[in-house]
Amino acid sequence: SAVISQKPSRDICQxxxxxxxxxxxxxxxxxxxxxRQQPGQSLTLIATANQGSEAxxxxxxxIDKFPISRPNLTFSTLTVSNMSPEDSSIYxxxxxxxxxxKLFFGSGTQLSVL
Amino acid sequence: xxxxxxxSGPLSVPEGAIASLNCTYSDRGSxxxxxxxxxxxxxxxxxxxxxxxxxxxxxxxxxxxxxASQYVSLxxxxxxxxxSATYLCAAFNAGxxxxxxxxxRLMVKP
Numbered sequence: 001s002a003v004i005s006q007k008p009s010r011d012i013c014q015x016x017x018x019x020x021x022x023x024x025x026x027x028x029x030x031x032x033x034x035x036r037q038q039p040g041q042s043l044t045l046i047a048t049a050n051q052g053s054e055a056x057x058x059x060x061x062x063i064d065k066f067p068i069s070r071p072n073l074t075f076s077t078l079t080v081s082n083m084s085p086e087d088s089s090i091y092x093x094x095x096x097x098x099x100x101x102k103l104f105f106g107s108g109t110q111l112s113v114l
Numbered sequence: 115x116x117x118x119x120x121x122s123g124p125l126s127v128p129e130g131a132i133a134s135l136n137c138t139y140s141d142r143g144s145x146x147x148x149x150x151x152x153x154x155x156x157x158x159x160x161x162x163x164x165x166x167x168x169x170x171x172x173x174x175x176x177x178x179x180x181x182a183s184q185y186v187s188l189x190x191x192x193x194x195x196x197x198s199a200t201y202l203c204a205a206f207n208a209g210x211x212x213x214x215x216x217x218x219r220l221m222v223k224p
Contacts, residue, residue, distance in 0.1 A: 001160070042202060042216045043158070092157055101146050103204075103212050105157040 006106030023093030120215035137203030150202040
């Protein structure tokens with residue numbers, strides 16, 4: 001299975017600021033994704049991180065709020081911009097391997113916005 | 115209607131019993147299905163994948179798939195308190211995106 005390193009693991013941020021979350025995979029993967037998981041809820045897909053081009057966002061998520069980069073096959077960042085308390089959540093990076101369709105997750109970033 | 119449905123639970127079983135977790139999906143084109151286990155405060159961990167009708171066993175876990183009924187299940191034999199977690203069912207949809215159910219919380223009582 002792919003090993004996915006995600007950082008920071010947690011952060012407490014002030015309203016109106018931005019936080020960038022980094023995700024590094026130890027092997028080449030086909031696709032990378034960013035999910036959000038609010039307390040007591042299941043996973044919601046934010047976007048697919050595309051290498052060298054703009055991310056593909058799901059309904060309800062926009063690039064200005066959640067800019068995503070993927071400069072190469074194994075690295076991606078998600079920025080949560082102009083944060084509000086409603087952005088308090090766990091943000092998860094995930095990746096799908098070339099060899100199969102299995103999706104693996106990073107350890108997550110627990111974000112609290114005051 | 116949600117694409118992948120699960121009973122939120124909690125499902126409570128005594129230690130040593132069989133825990134049965136169920137999931138239904140709406141997209142008939144889905145071909146691949148996965149079960150994830152998520153401990154509180156942790157990220158989801160892949161425990162089973164299944165692609166064909168029937169049963170697939172891995173240790174104490176058995177995944178079952180019935181495409182005609184659009185039904186996936188996970189059986190955990192000899193349940194242990196360490197199995198207490200939320201179990202997420204996931205299916206690839208027609209757009210080749212993985213869709214997650216809401217999860218079932220399992221509690222195994224000593």
